[in-house]
Amino acid sequence: MGRIVVEVMPKPEILDPQGKAIGTSLERMGLTGFSAVRQGKLFHLSVDGDVTEEALATAREAATSLLSNPVIEDVVSVRAADDQVDDR
Amino acid sequence: MSARVAMDTATPLVGGTGETGTIPGAQELTIGVVQFPGSLDERDAMRAVTLSGAQAVALWHGSESLFGVDAVILPGGFSYGDYLRCGAIARFAPLMTAVVDAAKGGMPVLGICNGFQVLCESHLLPGALIRNDHQKFVCRDQDLVIENAETAWTRDFAAGQTITIPLKNGEGGFVADTPTLDRLEGEGRVIARYHELNPNGSQRDIAGITNEAGNVVGLMPHPEHAVEAGFGTDSALGMRAGVDGQPFFTSVLTSLLQK
Numbered sequence: 312m313g314r315i316v317v318e319v320m321p322k323p324e325i326l327d328p329q330g331k332a333i334g335t336s337l338e339r340m341g342l343t344g345f346s347a348v349r350q351g352k353l354f355h356l357s358v359d360g361d362v363t364e365e366a367l368a369t370a371r372e373a374a375t376s377l378l379s380n381p382v383i384e385d386v387v388s389v390r391a392a393d394d395q396v397d398d399r
Numbered sequence: 400m401s402a403r404v405a406m407d408t409a410t411p412l413v414g415g416t417g418e419t420g421t422i423p424g425a426q427e428l429t430i431g432v433v434q435f436p437g438s439l440d441e442r443d444a445m446r447a448v449t450l451s452g453a454q455a456v457a458l459w460h461g462s463e464s465l466f467g468v469d470a471v472i473l474p475g476g477f478s479y480g481d482y483l484r485c486g487a488i489a490r491f492a493p494l495m496t497a498v499v500d501a502a503k504g505g506m507p508v509l510g511i512c513n514g515f516q517v518l519c520e521s522h523l524l525p526g527a528l529i530r531n532d533h534q535k536f537v538c539r540d541q542d543l544v545i546e547n548a549e550t551a552w553t554r555d556f557a558a559g560q561t562i563t564i565p566l567k568n569g570e571g572g573f574v575a576d577t578p579t580l581d582r583l584e585g586e587g588r589v590i591a592r593y594h595e596l597n598p599n600g601s602q603r604d605i606a607g608i609t610n611e612a613g614n615v616v617g618l619m620p621h622p623e624h625a626v627e628a629g630f631g632t633d634s635a636l637g638m639r640a641g642v643d644g645q646p647f648f649t650s651v652l653t654s655l656l657q658k
Contacts, residue, residue: 328530
């Protein structure tokens, strides 16, 4: 069972209120030292068998068409996961 | 003693239809209101259409046909539970292909709140809507200034007019890159701006925008909640007496009848 990992982050210039709220909460908990927190999204797309170039190409299309909105988000990476996990 | 009164849901419960519902020929027009899983305000939108004098048609997201309606409203709510991004999944609903085609062909389309988010995700309108900058859901009667009174959905207003309609959103912050914002303002495509208070951090106080042709309009606040005396915003006339949302629904009828 292969797995493709898609990583999406809000664009640096876009305000990230969720990340901001998390950052404030961390500070309140005494977990200080972080100058900023930004929250993104991670998608795992599983495939039967190994991750092929074709599957990666389809995943890249999924990443730009549905998984991210190019106005506010960047697709940081689309890659085959290096570990082998069973897909439960 | 109480008398049971048969009530047609199409007739007003309080007050009269007032100045709406009197446009000659309006009763021949059909306005479709799309229902996605998680839509919330489709009934109010349909009632607003009915009160304006046209026929409201419920459209199902899974359908591929618009059934010949003259215009479409994408209502507010939380389509697909706002999963992934607001409007992102609804944008790929089967019916949206027909809506996008019709919109590009000139059919009037109004997206309210979540509908606005769907229009942005569909690329019928530029920009995107992100979480409110203050991180809280906001629900209030909101003052707006109508900036463009020439679109299919705003022509019954006067440019510069201040109106009050309800606003309720968690992700209503309108964002776009600077060139896009400049272009929207330069082309008069900002149809309404927040007045005195920006409730969600929208760039340049933008509450609503239109496409180049003026037939597609996206609006974050809810005009369909201010169309009927007794159920509208608080106004000088009395509690919940404000019906400033009505002209959005009559404007489209005026536009369609003048074609």
